[in-house]
Amino acid sequence: MASTLETINSSEDLKRLKMAELETLAAEIRAYLIQNLSRTGGHLGPNLGVVELTIALHRVFETPTDKITMDVSHQAYVHKLLTGRREQFPTIRQEGGLNGFMLRTESAHDAFGAGHAGTALSAALGMAVARDLQGGQNHVIAVAGDAAFTNGISYEALNNIAAQTRRMIVILNDNEWSIDRNVGAIANYFHRIVTNEHYKHLHDSAAKLLQRLGGKTVRNVARKAEEAAKGLLWPSMIFEEFGLTYYGPIDGHNIPLLIETLEFLKREDKPVLLHVLTQKGKGYQPALDKQKKFHGLGPYDPETGETKPAGLMTYSEVFAQTLVELANEDKRVVAITAAMPNGTALDLFRPHHPTRYFDVGIAEEHAVIFAAGLATQGMKPVCAIYSTFLQRAFDPIVHDVCLQKLPVVFCMDRAGLSGDDGPTHHGLFDIAYLRGIPEMVVMAPKDENELADMMKTALTLDGPSAIRYPRGVVTGVARKAKPEALTVGKSEVICAGDPHRTDVAIFALGPMVPMAEEVATQLEAEGYATAVVNARFVKPLDKETLRTYAEQEAILVTMEDHVLMGGFGAAVLEALDELEQDGLKLSVPVVRVGWPDQFIEHGKVDSLRQKYGLTVEGTLERVRPLLASKLSKRGSEAWPEHARHRIAG
Numbered sequence: 001m002a003s004t005l006e007t008i009n010s011s012e013d014l015k016r017l018k019m020a021e022l023e024t025l026a027a028e029i030r031a032y033l034i035q036n037l038s039r040t041g042g043h044l045g046p047n048l049g050v051v052e053l054t055i056a057l058h059r060v061f062e063t064p065t066d067k068i069t070m071d072v073s074h075q076a077y078v079h080k081l082l083t084g085r086r087e088q089f090p091t092i093r094q095e096g097g098l099n100g101f102m103l104r105t106e107s108a109h110d111a112f113g114a115g116h117a118g119t120a121l122s123a124a125l126g127m128a129v130a131r132d133l134q135g136g137q138n139h140v141i142a143v144a145g146d147a148a149f150t151n152g153i154s155y156e157a158l159n160n161i162a163a164q165t166r167r168m169i170v171i172l173n174d175n176e177w178s179i180d181r182n183v184g185a186i187a188n189y190f191h192r193i194v195t196n197e198h199y200k201h202l203h204d205s206a207a208k209l210l211q212r213l214g215g216k217t218v219r220n221v222a223r224k225a226e227e228a229a230k231g232l233l234w235p236s237m238i239f240e241e242f243g244l245t246y247y248g249p250i251d252g253h254n255i256p257l258l259i260e261t262l263e264f265l266k267r268e269d270k271p272v273l274l275h276v277l278t279q280k281g282k283g284y285q286p287a288l289d290k291q292k293k294f295h296g297l298g299p300y301d302p303e304t305g306e307t308k309p310a311g312l313m314t315y316s317e318v319f320a321q322t323l324v325e326l327a328n329e330d331k332r333v334v335a336i337t338a339a340m341p342n343g344t345a346l347d348l349f350r351p352h353h354p355t356r357y358f359d360v361g362i363a364e365e366h367a368v369i370f371a372a373g374l375a376t377q378g379m380k381p382v383c384a385i386y387s388t389f390l391q392r393a394f395d396p397i398v399h400d401v402c403l404q405k406l407p408v409v410f411c412m413d414r415a416g417l418s419g420d421d422g423p424t425h426h427g428l429f430d431i432a433y434l435r436g437i438p439e440m441v442v443m444a445p446k447d448e449n450e451l452a453d454m455m456k457t458a459l460t461l462d463g464p465s466a467i468r469y470p471r472g473v474v475t476g477v478a479r480k481a482k483p484e485a486l487t488v489g490k491s492e493v494i495c496a497g498d499p500h501r502t503d504v505a506i507f508a509l510g511p512m513v514p515m516a517e518e519v520a521t522q523l524e525a526e527g528y529a530t531a532v533v534n535a536r537f538v539k540p541l542d543k544e545t546l547r548t549y550a551e552q553e554a555i556l557v558t559m560e561d562h563v564l565m566g567g568f569g570a571a572v573l574e575a576l577d578e579l580e581q582d583g584l585k586l587s588v589p590v591v592r593v594g595w596p597d598q599f600i601e602h603g604k605v606d607s608l609r610q611k612y613g614l615t616v617e618g619t620l621e622r623v624r625p626l627l628a629s630k631l632s633k634r635g636s637e638a639w640p641e642h643a644r645h646r647i648a649g
Contacts, residue, residue, distance in 0.1 A: 003028050009084045014059045022059070022255050026051045029078055030283040032089075034302050040093050041298035041420065042100055045281040045291060046075040046145075049175050049252075053143070053276060054078040056258035060266060061139055067111040067127045071120035071144035071154075073102035074296065075173075076110070083109035093420040095603030101424060115424020116389065117339075117362045118151035120144045121170060125157055128165040139169065139266060146174040147339060150361030161271045162243025169265055170244060170273040173252065175280040239273045248275030253282060292342045312473040315451060316345035316413055319469070322452040322483060323382060324352045326459060332380045333459065336360065338367045344384035344413050364389055368396035368408070375406040380459050387412040387427025387468060394433055401464045402439045408465075409458040410434075415444070415468030416511065416561030417595075417609075422602030427468070428595050432566030434466050435539045441465040441488060442538040444510030448474040450536070452483035460485050470511045470561065489540035495520055497531030497554070503630065504623060505531040505549035505556055509538065509568045512559040512593075518616045519557070519623075528627060538568050543575050550576060550586045555626050557591045557619065564594040591622045 004021055005028040007013060017025065029051050037044045055078070057068060063083060070076050080098060081089060085107065091097025102110040112123040124142035131138055148154050149172070161168060239246045247265065250257055258276070265272050280295075281287030286305025287294035293307075300307045313321075327333040327349070334356040341347040341359055350357040360367045364385055371381035385393070390412055401408045415427040435442050441461060445451040451469055458465040494517065497505060504523055508516035513534050520530040531554065533545055549556065556576075558569035569592030580586055593614060600608060609615055613622075 005029060005032060005081070005086065008082055009086070011058045011062045011082075014055065014082065019256055022055055026055060026255065027283075029055075029081060032081070033077060034284055036090055036092070038300050038302035040090070041296075041300075042077070042093055043074040043296045044284070045287045045294040045296075047077040048282050048284055048287055049278040049280040050075045050143075050173060051078050051282070052253045052255045052258060053171070053173065053278065054082065056255055056262055057141065057143075058082045059259055060262040061141065064108040064111065066139040066141065067124065069112045069120040069124045069127070069140075069142045070102060070114065071142070071148040072117050073110075073114040074100065075143075075145075076102045079109070080107075083107060093422075093602055095601070095607055099422055099602060100420065101422070113424075115421070116392065117148050118153035120148065121154050121157035121161070124168060124170075125161055125165060128168040132165055132167075139167075140165075141169045141171060143171045143173055146172060147362055150339070150363055152363060152365060158239070158242045158244070165271060167269055168271045169262075170271070172248070172273060172275045173278055174249065174275060175278045244271045244273040246273050246275065248273075249277050250275070252276035252278035292347075295342075312476055313448070314345070314473055315448065315469045315471070316343070317348065318448040318451055318474055319384065319411055319413070319455070320345035320348040322455050323349050326455060326483070327353050327356060330380065330459065331356075332378060334358065334374060334379055334381050336367050336371055336381055336383045338362060338364045338385055338389065340384070340386065340389075340413075343386065344411075346384050364393040365396050368393040369400045371408045372396070372400040372404065372406050375401075375408050376404075380407060380409070382409045382411055382455075382459075384411045384413060386425070387415040387430040388418070388425050391429060391433055397434070397440075397464075398437055402437045405439050405463045407459075407462055409455070410464070410466040411455070412466060412468045414471045416470045417600065417605050418471055419605045419608075420602050423599040426600055428561075428563045428600065429566075430466070430468055431538050431560070431562045431568055431571075435566070435571060439463045440539060443467045443536060444538065445469055445536075446475075446492075446508075446510060446513035446534050447477050449477055449480050449483075450534075452480070453486050454536075456483035457485045457488065461488070468510065475514070486536065489537050489542055491536050491542035491545050492534040493531065493545065494534055495530065495532040497549075498529035498552075500552070501529065502531050502549055502552050502554040503528040503627060505533065505552075505554040506559065507533045507535050507546070507556065507568075507572060508559040509535045509561070511561055512614075515614075515616055515619075516557075516559050519619050522616065522620060523623070523627075535568065538571055541571055541575050543579065546572065546575055547579055547584070550579065550588050551584070553588055553630075555589050555591065555623060555630065557593065557623060559593045559614075559619065561614070562594055563597060564592050565597050567592075567594055569594055589626050591619070591626070593619050593622070 004025045030048055033044060033047055085098060088098050093100045099106055101115045102113050104110050104113045111127065120142040121144060124140050128140040131140065144154065237246050250261060261274060265274060280291055298307060323335060335346050335349050336358045337344050337346045338360055339362045341350065346357065360370060367383055367385065371383050374381045390410060412427065412430055414425065415430055418425040418427060431442060434440050443454045445454050454467045458467060506516040506520060516532050520532045523530040531549060556572065558572050560568040562568060564570065573590060576586055595612060
């Protein structure tokens with residue numbers, strides 16, 4: 001006999017179910033999520049928390065006609081299950097399978113793609129205004145967690161909703177968490193609403209009315225209860241001041257109450273906000289016990305919730321450990337994160353220096369300007385922000401940090417490919433958006449020791465700097481006792497090649513260095529003199545070492561875990577042009593290995609590198625034809641002016 005879940009492919013199927021069957025469906029979805037994600041990994045906790053809310057939304061509204069946006073959209077797994085993607089669900093976050101976030105190209109039911117916070121309200125308002133201009137009657141619903149309300153974009157949207165649309169529903173999904181527990185005044189504000197006993201009593205009464213009655217009677221009586229509570233506690237509620245009629249808080253796991261309330265709000269001809277209380281990880285004790293871990297994780301044992309222990313430290317952990325040591329030595333060092341203490345490992349720094357640790361919530365722009373302010377007063381702020389999230393703060397980096405030449409250190413976790421999370425989380429653009437800014441120093445370590453050295457280096461500078469390092473475990477080299485400052489702009493020649501006539505010189509950046517060494521080993525075995533250079537610095541670039549090999553007419557190869565456009569390889573080409581403008585005659589081929597000018601899908605890192613040619617063999621396939629041409633011309637003009645091949649990707 002088919003389970004209830006197996007009979008659901010649309011909102012019409014949900015409408016046929018009785019309330020008791022909806023409760024059964026919720027239990028089946030939870031069990032299904034726990035079992036499936038134990039194999040693929042994913043955002044388990046957030047999705048367990050929105051099961052009943054998502055069921056109610058699809059029972060009351062009809063997508064894709066009605067539009068539902070979800071902030072970040074990592075909590076959209078239940079939405080996917082209820083909109084015809086159940087059979088594909090075991091492929092979620094796997095190459096060629098379902099994306100871990102909403103994706104417009106995946107389904108018409110995904111009204112707006114997302115992977116970063118703060119987008120749901122603005123996007124929904126755009127859809128509502130478009131509906132109004134076109135004379136439509138459909139509904140637009142934005143679902144945003146309480147963490148999203150620490151994000152400035154959400155308030156920019158709130159400032160415009162009442163003025164720009166006649167009808168829209170905002171659902172505040174309040175579970176007190178983003179990845180870590182929410183912080184700041186907004187989180188405290190929501191907590192005061194939820195925990196006030198008098199307010200809770202009045203809302204319980206309103207909830208019972210909503211379940212029993214309907215229409216005008218509910219509107220009048222429930223609003224009186226709301227107004228009495230708000231008048232007692234505060235002169236006005238913040239959302240009311242923005243022009244949204246506020247309802248709640250109500251139990252986000254009570255399906256009948258959610259359905260009745262949404263049916264009621266569906267008839268309201270004005271912008272409204274419904275405050276629902278949910279429990280992240282509901283129904284699975286390991287996820288309740290370890291909220292941070294089960295926000296998003298890899299495969300685990302569904303019975304115990306245990307994951308396979310990693311044998312090595314991660315780059316994030318090395319970063320945090322090093323920062324603790326550097327802060328021990330210098331009281332001016334402070335650490336800043338934007339709601340990612342666990343992801344950046346700054347939760348390991350916090351116990352050692354609690355007064356010098358700052359979590360500003362999902363507010364990257366504020367984090368950067370806050371750091372700039374600290375720097376003006378002689379502090380040494382270190383901003384630990386994922387590469388993909390730092391791009392949200394581009395203007396403050398330019399305007400507030402670099403223009404004033406302030407010594408802020410940006411430690412960019414998850415630089416390069418971020419695997420299963422896909423295009424919203426790949427850190428493939430940071431070199432391009434940082435290296436064009438005056439005063440900025442940009443570094444990338446080949447291993448954990450070099451990460452520590454670069455952090456030490458950054459804290460000696462009197463201007464801004466950025467260090468990009470990958471997600472995942474370190475290389476496992478023997479750790480040095482103490483980090484040492486590097487010479488800014490100086491690369492490391494790992495293998496010098498032939499001092500008189502090197503055939504190939506590989507300039508590799510960060511985690512691509514080991515691959516470069518493998519390429520060199522293969523070329524040496526084939527009889528070619530090959531040099532390997534650990535670039536270390538994208539800006540300033542080591543032009544002297546580059547010049548050395550260019551003058552030997554070596555084939556130059558650049559390797560980077562970044563898009564080619566505007567990346568490290570592009571910086572090398574620009575440097576060669578500058579050397580030529582200085583009067584040098586340089587006619588050498590340049591082979592650039594990196595990611596193409598497109599958004600890279602989700603999948604395993606090794607598999608995606610294989611697909612796009614960021615491999616040893618892929619590099620050799622591009623170099624060997626040039627070597628054959630070079631050898632055939634040796635003794636004459638080896639590389640005539642027209643022969644500089646600027647080969648991309």
